[in-house]
Amino acid sequence: MTTTTLLFAVLVLAVGTYAFRLAGPLLGDRVTLSPRFEELLTTATVVLLVALVATTAIYESKDFAGYARPIGVAVGGALAWRKAPFVVVVVAAAATAAVLRLLGVP
Amino acid sequence: MTNGLLPFIVEYVRSIWRTLDRDVARDIALVCLADALVGASFGAIAVSAGLPLWLPSLLSVVVFAGAAQFMFVGLIAAGGNPVAAVAASLLINVRHVPFGFTVGELVGTGWRRAIGSHLMIDESVAFALAQRDPIQRRAAYWVCGLSLMVCWNIGVLVGTIGGAVISDTDALGLDAAFPAVLLALVLPSLRTAPIRRAAAAGAVVAIAATPFLPAGLPVLLALVGVAFGLRSGRAAEPERISA
Numbered sequence: 001m002t003t004t005t006l007l008f009a010v011l012v013l014a015v016g017t018y019a020f021r022l023a024g025p026l027l028g029d030r031v032t033l034s035p036r037f038e039e040l041l042t043t044a045t046v047v048l049l050v051a052l053v054a055t056t057a058i059y060e061s062k063d064f065a066g067y068a069r070p071i072g073v074a075v076g077g078a079l080a081w082r083k084a085p086f087v088v089v090v091v092a093a094a095a096t097a098a099v100l101r102l103l104g105v106p
Numbered sequence: 107m108t109n110g111l112l113p114f115i116v117e118y119v120r121s122i123w124r125t126l127d128r129d130v131a132r133d134i135a136l137v138c139l140a141d142a143l144v145g146a147s148f149g150a151i152a153v154s155a156g157l158p159l160w161l162p163s164l165l166s167v168v169v170f171a172g173a174a175q176f177m178f179v180g181l182i183a184a185g186g187n188p189v190a191a192v193a194a195s196l197l198i199n200v201r202h203v204p205f206g207f208t209v210g211e212l213v214g215t216g217w218r219r220a221i222g223s224h225l226m227i228d229e230s231v232a233f234a235l236a237q238r239d240p241i242q243r244r245a246a247y248w249v250c251g252l253s254l255m256v257c258w259n260i261g262v263l264v265g266t267i268g269g270a271v272i273s274d275t276d277a278l279g280l281d282a283a284f285p286a287v288l289l290a291l292v293l294p295s296l297r298t299a300p301i302r303r304a305a306a307a308g309a310v311v312a313i314a315a316t317p318f319l320p321a322g323l324p325v326l327l328a329l330v331g332v333a334f335g336l337r338s339g340r341a342a343e344p345e346r347i348s349a
Contacts, residue, residue: 001188006161009188013178014168016192017199021223024206025213033207042235042295043304043335045208048201049232049292050305051312051328057285062317065281072282073289080290086133090140093286097279 066106072097111217118218119252126245130237134250137229138257140283141172145261146268147275148175153266155183166262170255171227174198177321198322204329205231212247225251232291304335 033041057073059065076093084092145166152162157179165175174195181191206213206223209231213222225248234247275281296302308331315324 001182003158005188006158006182009178009182009192010161010164010168013165013174013192013195016196017169017171017174017202018224020196020199020202021206021226022219023203024208025210025219025223028207028210029215029219040332040336041204041207043301044204044329044332045231045235046292046295046301047304047308047328047331047335048204048325049228049235049288050296051308051325051331052201052228053285053289053292054309055312055316055324057282058313059316060281061321068279069282069285072279073285076282076286077289077293080286080293086290087136089290090136090283090286094140094279094283097282098277099279101277101279 068097068100068105071100071105115217115221119248122245122248125241126249127237127242130233130242130246131249134233134246134253137233137250137287138253140280140287141229141254142257142261142264143278144172144275144280144284145258146265147280148172148179149262149265149267150269151176151265152179152183153269155179157183159266162262162266163259166259169195169199170224170258171199171202172258173321194320194322197320200322201325202226209234209247212244214244222248222251225255227251227254228288229254232288235295236291300335300337304331304333307331307334 053073057065057070072093072095075096076089079092080086080089148166149162153159161179162175165178169175169178177198178191178195181194182188205226209226212234213219213226230247230251233250234243237243237246292305296305308328311330312324312328315327319327
């Protein structure tokens, strides 16, 4: 692939991504949304984030990511549920996955 | 960027930084550290795959979206068609459209919108969502977005130049850190039963669809879960009349 082709591909990806990001703030400013619809959009954002959590915890692209990662995330999630400090949640999730792998768990 | 605009931006960032709760700032710093390490692995992976040195950093500045960057570099390195690589990466980024409607108010208008929109990433959206107070929300969104822009790019640069120093972030369990970060931030938003139903339904759909659909699509498909979070029309009716 030539440098020009690659540069152009990056440019298209950047412009497209920026357009996606700009769409909400730009359109949201033009139209007044009812409180009910705004609530719906917040729900949509929560649903998207939870779906991201679920898929990135379980899969590596389209395949099962192995046990260490989801167990680590579950440990972090349980700690977060018990209102543990954020730092503890994140470090515990990473440490659990790392230690499990060290012990040979895939 | 014109010289006239820069002082306004600096002053805006300064005031937002002063506003932000110190505990939230500390949490953001931790995510910055984790993402910098992932960024370093991104740079190392891209370069070791034989891609040009400028590519990882350029992507990290102008695209600034981890999952899409990994997808793009992976497909290009595998000799994939650039059109397919762009399409697949864009698909992963479509979720920023619904994100944008939720955080649009935090982004602001004018030059704030031009810059603030580019700072829209999973982490900044999640950090904003986790704050109750509207002023804290805005501060968390901006500080998280700007800090990650800096840390992510430093990490990518270090990985690009330093090579395989930290190519295996899985050994550090960092692959579990990203979902854990989002989970910890989104948990307080799962306050009500309808939202919990919506989130659970969406997660099930996304998990079921992931092996069969192109990356990015399963997460978008999760939006059907929103229907499970709708209060019944009758229950909502009196509220609309009073509004």
